[in-house]
Amino acid sequence: MAEAMIAPLVTNPNIEERPQILVNDVSAAAVNKLKGNFPTIQTHSTLTQQSVDVDVVVVAVKPQNCSSLFSTLQPLLSDSINDPVILSICAGVPIWQFCQGLSTDKVVRTMPNTPATIQQGVTVWTANGGASYDGIFTSKEVELCRELLKSCGMEVQVEDEKFIDMATSISGSGPAYVFLLIESMVDTAVHMGFSREVATRLVLQTILGSTLYAEASTTLHPAELRNSVTSPAGTTASAVYELERGGFRSNVSNAIWACYRRSLEMGGRDSNVGPGRVGELPSGEFGDMK
Ligand SMILES: NC(=O)C1=CN([C@@H]2O[C@H](COP(=O)(O)OP(=O)(O)OC[C@H]3O[C@@H](n4cnc5c(N)ncnc54)[C@H](OP(=O)(O)O)[C@@H]3O)[C@@H](O)[C@H]2O)C=CC1
Ligand SMILES: O=C(O)[C@@H]1CCC=N1
Numbered sequence: 001m002a003e004a005m006i007a008p009l010v011t012n013p014n015i016e017e018r019p020q021i022l023v024n025d026v027s028a029a030a031v032n033k034l035k036g037n038f039p040t041i042q043t044h045s046t047l048t049q050q051s052v053d054v055d056v057v058v059v060a061v062k063p064q065n066c067s068s069l070f071s072t073l074q075p076l077l078s079d080s081i082n083d084p085v086i087l088s089i090c091a092g093v094p095i096w097q098f099c100q101g102l103s104t105d106k107v108v109r110t111m112p113n114t115p116a117t118i119q120q121g122v123t124v125w126t127a128n129g130g131a132s133y134d135g136i137f138t139s140k141e142v143e144l145c146r147e148l149l150k151s152c153g154m155e156v157q158v159e160d161e162k163f164i165d166m167a168t169s170i171s172g173s174g175p176a177y178v179f180l181l182i183e184s185m186v187d188t189a190v191h192m193g194f195s196r197e198v199a200t201r202l203v204l205q206t207i208l209g210s211t212l213y214a215e216a217s218t219t220l221h222p223a224e225l226r227n228s229v230t231s232p233a234g235t236t237a238s239a240v241y242e243l244e245r246g247g248f249r250s251n252v253s254n255a256i257w258a259c260y261r262r263s264l265e266m267g268g269r270d271s272n273v274g275p276g277r278v279g280e281l282p283s284g285e286f287g288d289m290k
Helices: 002-011 028-037 063-078 095-102 114-118 130-135 139-150 162-172 174-192 196-216 222-229 235-245 248-266
Strands: 022-024 042-044 056-059 085-088 107-111 121-127 153-157
Touching (some): 063 095, 085 095, 121 139, 139 153
Parallel strands (some): 121 153
16 A cells, blocks of 8 residues: 555656655565655665654554554654654554554545555555644644545545545445445456457446546435336346345445444454444543553
8 A cells, every 4th residue: 555655756746846655565566666666765564763854754563463553662762853644554553552652743644545556546644643632733733644545546635534434335445445436346347258358348437437427426325226227127227136136235334333342443443333232332432542
């Protein structure tokens, strides 16, 4: 995911002042791949003081690697001359764990997605403190984070951390649901006899065109757009009947709830939530997240 966020910073022609990017990754293969794709960035396989004397430290390790990263990063941060903002993209890991592990309050939690690679991502984010972050960050620091996230596409700032776990299940993991739909449609078209190339073109343009059409028709409910495709006694009605019979809507909904539960679970929270479950949805107010 870090690579998806670096790409627009290096390649977006609309960025006037390119930031200096230092990347640290314990995986030599990951470092080599990044260096190969983006020769202008600096890469290191061990963290150095130089890596943290920056404005923003983006933490993009897997959630299960956070505590080991914290033990290496914390001493460097306490010696840092810059007191950088820590911007996490880690699914599930709550802000308080970063504050505790890194001895800083300057933590921004985000949930980006991979279309960032082509500046078509959406990132949901919040700064520690929510609406009252101003005792923790300067407005310049918050705006710097916003600019960084904007380079990846759309950014949506939320005031309550609970929305980050929810966004993980919609926009963070969402591209995988769409890619699975693409794969299913293409494979069926190939099964029918289309070449893979034509099948892929038909499916991608159908999804892209439908998305742009829905975006241009915000006064219409998606059901109205669907109804306008569905001729009486026609082909679409037969397809939609089978999708509904197979539980399409509830499958999508169950998948999203499962994703959300996993995000809560990874943050050590009560994850027995959702339809038919007894757990309470997180209230999510800052200070109430532990
Ligand atoms: N993939 C996605 O679409 C999205 C991912 N995220 C979040 O982004 C984070 C990264 O996910 P993803 O990019 O898929 O994972 P990857 O495993 O591809 O990337 C993480 C990289 O961090 C390296 N690493 C592990 N420990 C350390 C350490 N202590 N210091 C430096 N580098 C380290 C890993 O090396 P090694 O492989 O050797 O462990 C790996 O190269 C996760 O927290 C995830 O929740 C958020 C939104 C979307
Ligand atoms: O699968 C994951 O855990 C990460 C977080 C959101 C998308 N990918």
